[in-house]
Amino acid sequence: MKTKLTVFIIILLLWGSGYIQAQGVEVSGFARTYEGVLVDNGNFGIVQQTLNLNFEKKGNKVAFKANPMLYMYNSDSLDLRMREIYMDMYFKNFDLRLGKQQVVWGKADGVFITDIVSPLNLSEFLLADFDEIRTGVISAKLDYYIGNGTIEAIWIPQFTPTIRPASNSIWYVQPDFPAPAKFDWSKDKVTPSLENSEAFLKYSTITSNVDFSVMAGYTWDDNPTMHVQKIFGRDTSTMPPKPYLKSLIITPQHHRLAVGGGSFSTEIKGLIFRGEAAYYHGKYFQTKDPKAIDAIVQKDYLNYVIGLDFSVGEVKMSTQFIQKYILDYDSQLIDDEAQNMATFLLRYDMMRETLHLQLFSYIGLNKGDALIRPKITYDYEDGFSILLGSNIFVGDKEGMFGQYYNNSMVYCKIKYSF
Amino acid sequence: MKTVTIRLIVMAVFLTAAIGVKAQLTGREIIKKVYDRPTGNDQTSILTMTLTNSSGQTRIRKIKQFTKDFGKVEKKIMFFMSPADVRNTSFMNWSYDNDNADDQWIYLPALKKVKRISSDSKSDYFMGSDFTYDDLGDRKLDADVHKLLREETLNGNPCYVVESVSKDKDYMYSKTITWIRKDSFVGVKKEFYDEDGELLKILEIKKVANISGIWVIEHSLMKNVQRNHSTDISLSDVKINSGVNASMFTERMMMRGL
Numbered sequence: 001m002k003t004k005l006t007v008f009i010i011i012l013l014l015w016g017s018g019y020i021q022a023q024g025v026e027v028s029g030f031a032r033t034y035e036g037v038l039v040d041n042g043n044f045g046i047v048q049q050t051l052n053l054n055f056e057k058k059g060n061k062v063a064f065k066a067n068p069m070l071y072m073y074n075s076d077s078l079d080l081r082m083r084e085i086y087m088d089m090y091f092k093n094f095d096l097r098l099g100k101q102q103v104v105w106g107k108a109d110g111v112f113i114t115d116i117v118s119p120l121n122l123s124e125f126l127l128a129d130f131d132e133i134r135t136g137v138i139s140a141k142l143d144y145y146i147g148n149g150t151i152e153a154i155w156i157p158q159f160t161p162t163i164r165p166a167s168n169s170i171w172y173v174q175p176d177f178p179a180p181a182k183f184d185w186s187k188d189k190v191t192p193s194l195e196n197s198e199a200f201l202k203y204s205t206i207t208s209n210v211d212f213s214v215m216a217g218y219t220w221d222d223n224p225t226m227h228v229q230k231i232f233g234r235d236t237s238t239m240p241p242k243p244y245l246k247s248l249i250i251t252p253q254h255h256r257l258a259v260g261g262g263s264f265s266t267e268i269k270g271l272i273f274r275g276e277a278a279y280y281h282g283k284y285f286q287t288k289d290p291k292a293i294d295a296i297v298q299k300d301y302l303n304y305v306i307g308l309d310f311s312v313g314e315v316k317m318s319t320q321f322i323q324k325y326i327l328d329y330d331s332q333l334i335d336d337e338a339q340n341m342a343t344f345l346l347r348y349d350m351m352r353e354t355l356h357l358q359l360f361s362y363i364g365l366n367k368g369d370a371l372i373r374p375k376i377t378y379d380y381e382d383g384f385s386i387l388l389g390s391n392i393f394v395g396d397k398e399g400m401f402g403q404y405y406n407n408s409m410v411y412c413k414i415k416y417s418f
Numbered sequence: 419m420k421t422v423t424i425r426l427i428v429m430a431v432f433l434t435a436a437i438g439v440k441a442q443l444t445g446r447e448i449i450k451k452v453y454d455r456p457t458g459n460d461q462t463s464i465l466t467m468t469l470t471n472s473s474g475q476t477r478i479r480k481i482k483q484f485t486k487d488f489g490k491v492e493k494k495i496m497f498f499m500s501p502a503d504v505r506n507t508s509f510m511n512w513s514y515d516n517d518n519a520d521d522q523w524i525y526l527p528a529l530k531k532v533k534r535i536s537s538d539s540k541s542d543y544f545m546g547s548d549f550t551y552d553d554l555g556d557r558k559l560d561a562d563v564h565k566l567l568r569e570e571t572l573n574g575n576p577c578y579v580v581e582s583v584s585k586d587k588d589y590m591y592s593k594t595i596t597w598i599r600k601d602s603f604v605g606v607k608k609e610f611y612d613e614d615g616e617l618l619k620i621l622e623i624k625k626v627a628n629i630s631g632i633w634v635i636e637h638s639l640m641k642n643v644q645r646n647h648s649t650d651i652s653l654s655d656v657k658i659n660s661g662v663n664a665s666m667f668t669e670r671m672m673m674r675g676l
Contacts, residue, residue: 028502058676095670104530131528145670206669208491208512208521211534267519270538311539352469352647353546382477382501417502 028418029053036391036411038170045170045409046124047074052083063088069132084136094144100136103154105202105215107263107274108305110343110362111322114215114261114278117154117200119222121163125171125404126362126371127391135160149205156198159190161254162222170407179230181248187227188252190220210266215278217259224252225284227294251294257282270310274320277304289332297333301326318345340365354379362401369395369402383417445564445580449596451603453559458632460486460662463653464499467547472646477501479545482676486662490515493667497676504545508672511537513555520555525672532669541590548619548640548649550590553610561585567595572607576600591618602626604633618644630658 029052036046049072056065067084086099103117110130112120118134126133139156165171175181190196198220204213233246261278280303284296307320322341329337346359356377363370375389390410395402443451467479480499485492491514498507506527513520520537540552562582569578577597584591592615597607604626610619625637634656641648665671 028505030503058674090674095674102530106531107533129528131530143670145665145668148668150670204669206523206532206534208514208518211523211532265534267521267534267536267538270519270536272534272536309536311536314542349546352471352543379503383503385503415503 023057025055025057027053027055030415030417032413032415034411034413036409038406039408039410040406045407046411048072058088061090063090082136083132093146094142097141097143098139100138101141102131102134102136103139103141103200104134105213105263106276107211107265108276108307108320108322109318109345110360111305111320111341113276113303113305113322114213114259114263116217116219116222116259116278117156119160119162123163123165123169123171125165125407127373135163147205148207149203152200152202152204154198154200156200157194158192159196159198159220159254160222161190161220161224171404173403177248179245179247181250184249184251186251188224188254190254196220210264212262212264214262215260217257219257219259220254221257221283222254224254225296226286227251227253227296228286229294255282255284272309274307274309275305277302285326286334287330287332288334289330292332297330299326299328299330299333314348316345316347319343336366338366364395364399364401367396367399367402369393369397369399371401371404385413385415385417387413387415389413443566443578445566445582446559448566448578448580448598448603449562449564449582450559452596452598452605455603456632457485457487458630458658460484460659461634462655462657462660462662464655465496466652466654467545468650469547470648470650477546479504479547484662484666486664486667488664495667495671499676506675508675510667510672511555512667517558523669523672525669527675530673532672547651548642548647549651552590553621553640562594569600570597572597575606577606602633604635612644616644618642627656629656632658634658 032050034046034048035044038045051070054067057063064087065084069081069083071079082100084101086097086101089096104115105117106113106115118137120133121135137156137160138158139154142153144151198218200217202213202215229249230245231247232243234241235244258281259278263276265272265274281300283301284298287295287297302325305320305322307318309318320343324339326335326337342363342365344361348357358375360373361370372392373389375387377385377387379385392408393401393404397403397405462484465481465483469477481496482499483496485494491512494511496509498504508525510523511520522535522537523532524535525532541550544551544554562584565581567579567581577599580596580598581593583593592611592613595609596605598605606623608621609617612618619640619642621638621640623635623638627634627636637652639648639650
């Protein structure tokens with residue numbers, strides 16, 4: 001039923017696009033086929049067809065955009081997402097954007113420090129294109145302009161959590177529990193209400209010397225905290241009977257976070273230096289402390305990145321160091337006190353910018369694992385590209401990347417933009 | 419009488435020579451006049467680039483651009499209109515009168531953010547064309563040593579022919595030679611020589627128009643003679659001094675687009 005409805009909506013969109021073009025609405029987008037084969041067993045890890053449609057109309061005072069995306073997985077599963085749909089109102093010194101929108105903040109690439117307004121879609125881990133990895137949020141955004149600076153105020157009435165891989169996905173990681181576990185999902189949802197809304201504020205500016213921003217947010221943790229209730233039994237086979245961990249009741253629950261941070265970017269002798277940092281207050285971490293209620297403890301943490309963009313000849317390079325540092329650390333915590341990561345990007349365009357070679361890599365420094373992503377893209381025609389790439393997971397199997405050692409993949413994406 | 423006549427002739431010759439020497443511009447002075455040629459307080463146009471490869475296949479890029487002179491800084495913003503995969507990308511450049519390096523930003527709609535980029539890569543080719551960023555932008559006058567080679571007529575127009583050699587030994591061109599019209603100080607032809615001194619590219623100006631009293635190059639062709647490909651650039655809808663608002667050159671407009 002859902003599939004039929006989705007197909008109907010798409011047919012309506014396509015049929016209507018001719019009419020709305022006649023009304024001055026610009027229609028653009030892309031069609032893409034994406035197939036990936038797992039190196040481990042030769043199975044298709046991904047078979048995905050995508051249609052992305054952008055409907056836009058811009059005037060001097062108002063504008064609108066609607067961006068439905070249709071994903072077809074394998075040959076029968078259709079998924080329609082309204083990635084964005086919003087209206088703009090332009091005034092002399094400020095703009096107002098209302099509706100479902102993606103908001104991108106910060107100076108970091110591929111990591112999310114102050115970029116926390118739009119939650120992530122991690123259903124394909126971190127492999128989706130960066131414009132598809134974020135989900136839109138229904139919100140009101142006010143941009144007030146002062147010279148080259150902008151004050152951005154965002155109000156989000158309804159909380160949207162991070163989208164996690166489905167339990168049948170190759171990206172789903174089965175948690176390892178010391179006893180049989182039962183999930184209680186009764187507290188997983190955040191009821192939409194004024195009290196439960198989120199608010200963000202940012203000031204940013206670009207100048208001849210440096211670009212910088214400062215931000216604050218009163219938000220929800222996009223990832224639920226796992227409240228663990230331990231049920232003990234008594235082993236009567238021993239004398240005296242000994243208590244043992246019989247089962248676990250796990251209650252996922254989102255908690256409030258207060259976040260403050262900033263970012264900068266500047267050029268010094270042809271090198272671009274970037275930095276971004278945020279202080280998170282209110283985060284709950286898992287602990288092994290038997291006295292801790294629900295096996296969690298609240299700790300503040302600092303998350304920051306420093307990055308450098310540079311060129312060697314015609315090769316563009318970029319590297320970043322990222323650290324998540326838990327303050328007032330307690331050795332019983334499951335997480336390390338400092339979690340260190342690095343990224344590395346190398347890009348070379350050749351044949352008059354029709355052939356692009358790229359290597360991007362996440363490197364987990366604590367566990368010594370990595371995700372290495374080489375790819376080669378050929379622009380066969382304007383707007384038509386063929387991409388061959390690979391996702392290689394290496395290193396410690398307990399690491400964030402190494403845990404997917406079975407999911408190393410070669411893939412092909414063919415995309416037609418219109 | 420004869421003595422007086424001879425003296426007058428000698429004086430006339432010296433005077434003529436003196437005037438001639440004074441009137442003879444140096445290479446630097448000629449290039450300075452090219453750089454100082456009025457361009458208006460602001461300019462708007464649509465730039466169409468046609469890239470032709472050695473097989474004769476073409477690719478077209480279309481950009482709407484705005485430029486405004488703020489005195490000590492000239493600001494430029496470009497909005498990419500086609501092809502489809504780069505539509506809504508924008509690029510902004512602030513160029514300073516002093517020795518400060520340019521500031522540059524790019525907005526990629528897929529990333530939804532404005533990124534500061536290095537202006538150090540001026541030898542990079544612009545959108546796969548035969549023009550480097552340096553070819554398209556204003557080069558600093560004293561980045562090169564300029565020498566007047568000769569004067570000659572090109573396409574019926576008397577021209578100065580000036581050789582410019584970069585002071586930076588690592589610069590991508592060993593020298594350039596420019597033909598500059600004497601009447602308007604508009605460069606009408608330029609040859610670019612590679613690091614080995616071999617001819618690399620030839621730029622020919624096909625059409626110069628006087629719009630609102632300002633000379634504007636409306637059509638030019640750059641040929642890479644070593645690789646046998648070319649880029650044709652034409653400007654349309656050119657407007658000079660139309661009162662482009664200063665707010666056009668901001669992060670707000672980069673993200674909003676056209």
